[in-house]
Structure formats: C-alpha cells, structure tokens
Amino acid sequence: MRIFVIILFTLYINVISQQIDSTNSNLSKGTIQNSIADSSKVDTTKTKKKSDIDAVVTASAADSLFYDVKNKKMYVFGSGELKYKQTDLKSGKIFINYDTNDLEAFGIEDTSDTAKVKIKQAPILAEGTDVYEGARIKYNFKTQRGFISMAKNKEETSRYEGEKVKKVDKDTYFIEHGIFTTCELDTPHTHFTSSEMKIIQRDKIIAKWIFMNIGGVPFPIPLPFAVFPNEAGRRSGLVIPTYGQDALRGQYFRNFGYFLALSDYFDFTVTGDYYSKGGYGLQSRVRYAKRYDFSGNLSAGYSKIIIGEENDPQRREQTDWNVSLYHNQQIDPTSRFDVNLRFQSSSYLRNNSVDYRDLLNQDIISNATYSKRWDESGNSLTLNYSRTQNLEKGDIYESLPNINFTKNITYPFKREGVENLDDQKWYELVSYSYSGQLRNDRKKTGGNLTSRAGVMHNLSFNASPKIGYFSVSPRASYNEKWYNKRIKIENQVLEKVDPITKAVTKKDTAIVTDVNELNFVRTFDMSVSASTKLYGILQPNILGIEAFRHTVLPSISYSYKPDFGSDTWGYYDSYTNSKGEVIRYDKYQNEIFQGSGIGESQSLYFTLGNIFEVKMAKDPNDTSKTTEANKIQLLNLNASLGYNFAADSLKLSDLSLSYRTQIGELLSFDGSSSFTFYDFQGGLKTNRFLSSAGKGLFRLTNFNFSVSTLLSGEKTEDSRSNQKKSEDEFGTFEKKDIVDLNKVDATPDFSIPWNLSLSYNFNLSKPTPDSSQTYSNLSADLSFSLTKNWRFTVRGSYDFDRKEVSAPAVTIYRDLHCWEMNFVWHPIGTYRGFRFEIRMKAPELQDIKVTKSSGLYSGRR
Template identity: 30%
Template sequence: MRTKSVIALLLCVAIFVVAANDTPFAQRKLSRKTTLADSITNADSTRLDTIAAHLADSLEANQPDTTKMDSMQLAIYRHNKAIDDSIHLDSLNRQRANGINSPVQYTANDSLVYDATSKTARLYGQSTVKYENMDLAAEKIHMSIDSSLVHATGAKDPTDTTGHTLTGNPIFTMGSDKYESDTMAFNFKTKKGLISKVYTQQEEGFLQSELSKRNANGDIYLQHGRYTTCDAKHPDFYIALSRAKVRPGKDVVFGPAYLVVADVPLPLAIPYGFFPFTKSYSSGFIMPTYGDESARGFYLRDGGYYFAINDKWDLKLLGEIYTKGSWGVSAASNYNKRYRYSGSFYFSYQDTKNGDKGMPDYTKQTSFKVQWSHRQDSKANPYSSLSASVNFATSSYERNNLNSLYNPQTLTQSTRTSSVSWSTTFSSIGLSLSSTANLSQNMRDSTISMTLPDLNISLSRFYPFKRKHIVGDERWYEKISMSYTGQISNSINTKEDKLMHSNLVKDWRNGWNHNIPISGNFTLFNYINVSPSFNFHDRMYTHKVMQSWDAANQRVQNDTIYGFNNVYDYNFSIGLSTKLYGFFVPNRKIFGDKFQTIRHVITPT
C-alpha cells in the first residue's frame, strides 16, 4: 500500500509541474507532415523525460527486497503485483478503446492551435488530416482527440462581397469513395459522419443533398437530394429525391421523386425508385417490348439474353416474333483487348411475312445485315495490321426493320461502302503482303461492286547466288540480283440477288500478274562497267477471248474460252559505260599563269 501511495503522489507532482510550466495554448507555423505526438514542444519532451527518470528511480527505490522474503510473503507479493498489473492493463485498454488506434497525420498551410487542456487542435489554411485509409482536406479543421471527432468547414471567399461563397470546402476521401461538402463532422473511431450539402459521384451519375448522414458501413442517407448525369454543380436537369439511401458502388434506393428541368418541376413523379451501380459485368435476361404492326400483327421484339463472358468481350442475343408468322434473330458483340485491338460485331436475320397467307397481297422475304468494326493499336504489332469497317445489308432489310422505319436517314441512304485491309511483313526475307476487300452497294437498284480480294506481293531485291560465308574475292555471278512483285485481283459487278449464285470463273473477273526483274553489275577489262538486265512479265487468267473472221457475215466473231490461260513477255538489255580522263595544259602566252591544267572527262555509254 505504501508503494501505491508513493506512485500516486509522484504522478500528481508530475502533472502539477507540467501544468505550471506549460502554457494552455501553443501556436506555431507548420511546414511539414506531422502527428499529434509532434505537437509537444522539445522543452515539454525534456521535462517529461526528466520526470519519467525521477519516477523510475523513485519506484525502483521503493520496491521491496524480495530476497529477504520467505515463501509465504513472496507468494502474497506476486499475487498483489499481478492484480495491480491487471488493473493497469484494463485501464490502458479502456483508454485505448475511447481513443484512436493509429497515428493521425495532419498538415496546415497557415497555422495550428493546440489546446493541451481540452486536447483539441485547430488547423487553418489548406489543411489535411489523414487517418488509416481516410483523408480529409479543408480550409478549417477542428479535431477533438479524446472523442475522435473532427469538424471541417470552408472559409469565406474574400473576393465575394456578399459573403455567401466559401473556398476550401471539405473534401473527404475514404478508399474509393469521395465526397465534397460545405460542412462535415466525422468520427474516426465509429466512422460515422454528418455532412451538409454533399456532392459525390457514383459511376456515371452525380448525387447532391442538403443534409446527409454516413453510417459505419459506408451507407449514406440523404435528405432533399438530387440525382443527375450532368456534371455541373448546378445541373440543368435532375431527379429530386425527398429521401434516399446510397450504398456506394452498389445502388441507390429513394422515396418519392420528381423530374426537374431548368429548375422547373415537371408533373412526372414516382413513389419510389432504384438505381443500380456496378463496376463488373453481369449476365441476365433482356425483357422484350410489345406492340402492334398493321402488316405483321402483334409482336414481341428486342427480348433475349445478355452474356457477360469476361472483361474483354460480351454477347447479346435478341429475338422478335409476330403473330402473322414473321420472326427474326440478332447477335451483337463488343470486344476489347487493351493495347492490342478493339471492335464490335453485329448480325441480324429476318424472315418477314406481310399480309395474310393465301391472299393476293401476301409476301415473304428474307433479309440480313452484317456490321463489323475492328481497330488495331498501332503499337500492338509493327509488322502486321488489320482494320475493318463493314456495313452490308440487303435492300429489303431496312424496309422490314421497325427501327429503320422511324429513321429517315437510313431509308434515304443510297450507297453503302465496306472495306477490310490487312498487311504483314516478313522482315527476315524481305517479303511484304497487303490485301484489301472492298464492297460498294447501291441501295436503289441493288447493284453490288465487290473486290475480294486485291492482294499485292512484294519481295525486295536479293542476291540468290551470294555465299553466306565469303572466302576470297567476290565471284561475278554473286553480283546477280532479282526481285518480285505480284498482284492478284478478283472482282465482280452484279445484282444483289445474283451474288451468292455467281460462278467464280464465268462471272468474276480475276487474274494474277507477275513481274520479275533480274540485273547484275560487272567490270570488264578493269575499265568497262557492264550492266545486263532481264525483265519477265507474266499474266494468268481464267478465261480468254478467241477472235476469228466470220466470212459469211463479214465480221469478227468473239468466242470466250474458260480455263487456265497464261500470257507473258520478256525483254533483255545490256549497258556498257566507262570514264576517260584527260589533261590539257593551256598556252602560257594566251592564258598566262591563271590556268595551270584543265581536266576533262568523257563518259561513253
């Protein structure tokens, strides 16, 4: 009991000495990041270290000598010491439960006022407070260390004479959630807060409210809120929410709400609503729309299923059906691989029946539409590239599609063009390939002009007889070089309904063009340069025209013969050249010393 009395007395003396020698307020300029422990000045730390040393010496001096105790006294002493340690540990745990668990880091651009008596701190001028994963920035911040409370507000704008504009409004960030407000109160321990005039973004929408409350789970309860997709502080349109509950990153559930456009409330109200927020794809059914169409009857359309396959591509399957027998299916997909390629694909097929079967006005048509867009990143592959822009539809498709009936631009479109381009290079052998496919479609008379494909082949100059490992002088035949260029073309001009029934040999215009130049460069008698060259040009066709004289009708008769046909020509040339140099010394009497020697060069070829 004497030991406890001495400890209590020394603690009272230490507290009295600290209170007598320290001022209740300490104000200083901040220019670095610090914690609340750094608010104690160096003099305070020195005094505390001295007092702690005196306490340790006093405690050690008043400790009983356990070596002079018998077994009974030693057991009683250890039992009492264990009880004292347990009481002291419980006291520390209670103090820790009422306080905070981690250091609080803060900065203030202007100044800090710390009250040691009430354990509060006031920060002024672009202040920030960081605790665990929470970050608060405001012009003014007031912290209460014992209750773990923090209050943040903005400051009046000196340039505003009315005094209604605030600068440095609180911005609170916790994990991926971010809130902007005029006034904020937050409890570090319970993670609950009260926010005035909050502004936050959830996915593609923005939420505002006059008063908000945040619970420990991160849910926000709004009163007199606004939801809009306009990013302005004062939106042009929004849904006014009387009250709502926001689960960040998940959804918003709200009570009575109405639409406001240009600050004018509209008579469009709903008793309750729900907005989902999701950052991941999810599969699900797509509900169809219903209606009535005079020629095809009642319908269910645009219903199906959405497949969220992964983050790189998805798939949407839709269908439509009519009571008079018409039906259709469509598939749409988007794909994207970062830094490689991206694109979309769409295909639709329709079986349309207009009128009643057996009646004179009954018609049946099948139509389809294909759209493909593909883009490749320029840095994905420096040796190969692929791009596509395909928009093909049968002429009857737009007339039978309900979406096109209400789109005048689609109905008045006269031509459609599609193209696909591909190129690659084999740098090791100097070979380059490039191919294009083009389609031009006239929607008025269903005429189609198609080139599929137009392939170009190029092989850079190479020396076929050159040795890989040269030993000695270069041989004359090693100077022979050659290259190759070729083109394959396949095109057709026809009607839309005849395209799929066309014959590749008889209806398409196709051929293969080859060009092979061979050249060399030699030296004859050490003075004459010899440059022979040989060019071979070859053309391959799938048909030819034989012309003959019709003596009976006195005219030329043309007969088309189908099959493999080859036409070629070649030419050979040789060039010789050399250089002759001469020197002429001019007459001194005529030219004097101005010209020493005149050199002339003759280059005969």
C-alpha cells in the same frame, strides 16, 4: 505564425500519453515535448484502454491547435487540416476524441456581413478520389461511419447533395432529402430529388419516389424508384427502349435489351424491337479490344416486318438478317490482319436504315486481308478475301484466295557503299522487280455459279542512265499467265419455221464451252524513254514580284508489243458462221486475267509538262530563313500525244490536256480536255484528218473541270473540345465498328464559328460533231454558329441540267448545357422527313430524351 504539429498516435505513443496526468493546456510544439519528457513523474501502474487509431494522424492549423491530454481530445481552429490514412479533412474547426475515436468538423461563422449569417471554411472531407462538402461532419475512425449535414459530393460526371448524409460502411451512404444531377452549375438546370437515396460508391445510386426537376419546375408525377449508374467507364445494365408510332408497323418498343461489360477487354449487347402489328427484331453485338494490339466486333441481326392489317389482302411479311465481323490487329511491326465482313439480306438496309447513303448504296463490300513485309529485302506478301454483293440484282462476286507477292526493286550489279549517281557505272543502274498473283474468283448469278482461277507473273527490267542533260530509261517486261481452262466457241445454226408462210429463217448462235486443261499465256513488251528539264526565268522586280519561272518537262518514249493475236502464238482461235465469215476470238477472254490482246503496237508518245511559278519578295519583318513560303505555283499544264506506227488506220491518238492550279487554301481548280484530229462521217470516225476536210486542225471531244473552295472563320478556343476522353481499352473503337442507325449528327465543332465549302463540276462530252452531253453540278455545305450554343448546317447540291436540288439537308444543333437538341430535316426528295431530338448529355442519362420523327426517320431502326 502557422502552427504545425505532427502527432504520432500509434500504440506506443498512446500508452505514453495516457501516463500523463496533467491539466488542460494550450500547447505549442515545445510544450508537447516537455510534457513527454516529464512523464517519469507520473504513476504508470494503471492500465488504460488503447485507442483504435492505428496509423499516423497529421494535423495543422492556421490559428491554434489545442490538446487536452487528460481527456485525450484535440481541438483545431482556423483553416485546420487533418490527414489519416487515405482521409484528408479541411475545416474551420475540428474536434477529435481519441477515447471514442470520433471526429467532428464544422465551419466558422463569418461576421463580416451583419445582414446575413454566412459560414466560411466549411468542412471538406476527401477519401481517396471521393470528395464531400457539408455544413457539419461527424466521423468515427474505428467504424469508418459518419454523418454529414447539408452534404455535397462531386463524382467524375455527376454529383449528389443531401440535408443529411450517413456513411454506414466503406462504400455505402444513405441520404435524406437528397438530389442527384449531372449539371455542374451551383443551381443545376436539371436534377432529381428524392426523400431517401442510397449511394454505393463506384456502382449505383438507388432512390425511391423520385421527382425530375427541369429549370426549377418539378414534374408532378414521381417515379416509385430509380437506379442511376455511379461508375466511370463502361458498366453492365439495361438498355432503355424507345417508344413511338409508325404509320406502317404500328406502335413500337425499340432497342430494349441488356449491355454486359464482361471485362475491360470484352462486352456484349443484345437488344430487341417489337411492333404492335406483329413485327419484331433482334440484334446482338460482341465487342473486344486491347489497346495498341487488336480490336473488333461481331454483330448479328434478325427482323420480321409485317405491313398491313390482318385481313388486308395487301398485307405482306418479310424477314431480313445481317451478320458483320470487324477486326483489326497489328500482329507485329511488319504484319497485320484486317477484317471487314458484311453479310445481309438484300432488303435489310432498305427496311432498317435511316441513312439515305445506305439506302442509295447498291453494293455491300467485304474484305479480309493479311499483310506481311520483310524490311531487309523490301519484299511483301498479301493474302486477301473479297466479296461484293449487289443488293438490286442479288449477284455475288467472291475472290478467295487472292495472294500477292512483290519483290522490291533490286540492283544486282550495284557496288556496296556507292550511293552517288555520278560515281556509279551505267550497268549499276540496271534493276529488276517481280510480282506474282494467285487468284480464284467465283460469281453467283441467280442459280448459276461460275468460277475462274489463275496465276500471273510479272518480271520487269529497268535502267536509268543519264546521258548529258537527258535521263534515258530503257525497260523490258515479261508477263506469264497460268490457267486451268480455256473457252471453245462453235457456231450452231437454229432454224425457225413460220407456221403460216412455212418460211424458214436461220439464226447463228455461238455456243461457248469450257475446255479443262493447263494453259500458258506469255507476253512481253519493251520501251525506252528520254526526258529533261528546261528553265526560263524572268525577274521584273515590280509589285513585290521577284521572279517568274517557267519549267518545261519534255519527254519522248517509244514502246513495242508484238501482235499476240497472230497464229504464231496460238492464243486465238476461229469459227465460221452460216454466211461463211471467219470470226476470230481470244481463247482466254473469259479467264481471270483475260488474254493477250490483239494487234501489234509500235507507239511513239510525246508529253510536255509546264509549271508556272512566281516568287514574291520576302517580308523584311520576316526573320525566318526559309523561302518556300514565298513561292506560288500558278499553273500546272500537261499535254500528251501519241502515234502508233503499227496501226492500219487512225495512227494519231487524241491530244490530251490536263491543268491544275491552287491559290493557297482559298481556291482549287483542275480539269482536262481531249481533242481528235480525225473527221467523222455517218457517225463514225474516219481515217481522214480534219485539216484535209477544211474543218480546222482538231475538234474538242471532251472537256471537264472542277473548282472548289473552303472558307472558314478564325478558330477559337472552345472548352467543349477539351472534354475528357474515354481511357478504357476500347478508346475510339466504337465509332468505327457499327453505324448507329438511330443516331443523328455528332456534336459539332463550336471552335470554328463558320465554314463554307463550295464545289462546282462541269463535264462536256462530244463524241461526234452532232451530239453532245453536258453535266454541271454545284454542291454547297454551310455551317455556322449563330451564338456560342447554336450551330446550323445546310448542305445540298443543284443539278443545272435537270434544274433540281438534290439531297438537301438542314441540321440545327443547340447546346443546352447539360442537355442538347438536334434537328435534321430533308425537305424534298424520296427520303424527305425530319428527326427532332432533345436528350441529356451525360452518358449515364442519354436514354432520357424526347424524339419526334417523320418520313425517312419514322418506322426505321
């Protein structure tokens, strides 16, 4: 039966225990109580030394617990456990000396195997979150120093072992003949050995004359010393550089610098590059984050590229720079602030990136947005700054400010508490909405800078009464634009004299000038539409099919817009060329919201929607009450056609068709096509129907479709997907702030044994009967696990018109337990090349890696 003894060795209990003059006894709980009860018979006049143990000591044993009262010693045998403050010790044998405050623990010899001596119940010492294992442990309660032979310690992501471990203070240990590893196997794949190691808990591990051992084979050349991080989370330290050779820039050291973890909310990184032919680079980044509130970073980079030898006439130098700011903040539940700004020289990505998507990108887009909404009214406000930089031409487009205000749909005549449409009067369904925008745009092309500003108001009125089986929706809208300038075009005749024949030629040139004045452009339009639903159902009850349903959605609408290009409105002007021709132009065609448009419109539109569905019989073994899972949408087919009564010709619009279907998650298909009813002559569309020319009812002008599928094996449980995530304030922030231009693909998902993504796109364009252009492309992405540790990915596309493969890439990933291998290969094309890398997985040791690259990946950061 388990003996459990609680001994309170406080100052008072220690004084009483020293008054007891007794022989050694094998005690149970009852005998301890009896001994204390008889303490009045003992001489208490002697002064005894007090113990330095000043807290409760709890001891337990599965076999026996022996207390030597006279010598103040305690012996614990058999699965013993001792608890003192934050220290917890488990061992087969535990000896305590309360005079010297010493503790000694060791295991019990296992005699069940006579062929080999084994130790069971070896000591395990836990101090807070630190756990130590060893063959023998000595520990002093007063000095909190100790000694462990054949010790092992497991940290959060690493562990260290040693023949002898000596604790010299609360957080410092010295290890003799120790090893350090991040591999959790009993026989690690990789470890570091050292004759002397110093451990500073939650800080660092310092070792001298250290050997790296891989697969049991040590590297022959040791390092004089090494420092390993021994702290979870982010920590300050050097950023280890990479060394290599570049064909154009020479030998290099890249990404050498320092990372400074200033707090849980803020850090700073600075790195530099050096090339033997004279080039260099400097990068810095500041990150900040507070979980659930805000996060962001500010980064900047500068590089000088020197290509060619010093005496080479083709030698060239080029400097590049970039500055980027990322910030997102949820100010309160109704407002937020998001910033994503990027400013850089036009050649920065070309000279520094290894991502072919960056190299193909021609535009750098920046945005900063503040948004606010008012829940009670549904109104919203947005303030935005946007910037687009064209890397090829150098043009810059900016919009500042761009202010949008939207008033939610409002029903001014609606009665409170009446929500049922059948109980509402027709005028209660009348609503209005408003939106306003103020925008100022600037365009910089070469040395020219132009700007345009304006304000636009949109006010619309709607109603949605139901008349019988039809839903009728009348609508009227009003638009007003405010501009501070307009254009004026005048014709200028330029004469050119031929120096030989003396002939004079005249050329008309339109001279455009801005007229600064306040202008208003007011337009309006109105429309009315009616729609309904028709159903057709067929119930064959064969092959498990309960019913076919065909839903028809017919709709007709009429819209009217006046001709704002007429002289009545004053939005158009004209000039006369040298031939006497009068040319009309929109005075606001260059403004930010453009002008009013020309031409009257009275259009009648017909749309016909068709939904084809099938309902399968329910599985008799299915006990669920839902029936939605048995409905399958076979096809969604829509057609539309319009007629403009106000047009002087070509009144009938093209017939447009769109179609879409999806067979579960297996196959997705969608497409569209358009047809014209008019004949072509001389490459131009004429006001003559094809039927009148005996060429049929209509002619195909455009046809396109896309089909895609995603297939994958059944997902399995993979322990690697359950690895502990970072719990600091930054969370997953680092993944979306700055792209690591050196980083290859992320660790793949081994829980999916394979997946295949296929998509095919086809487009046929026939603007005239005699001309056509086609485009067809097949894209594929195949990923599979050959074994539980090998992952292959092949992706690419094939252009059937050019008969060439575009952007193929092969990625091979190998999980090597505490190491990982990644190989990326672009076999053909402009960006062909490869990158091969083997590195350790542990975050604190990821700078230990072997990298080889060529082509795209060589010589780029």
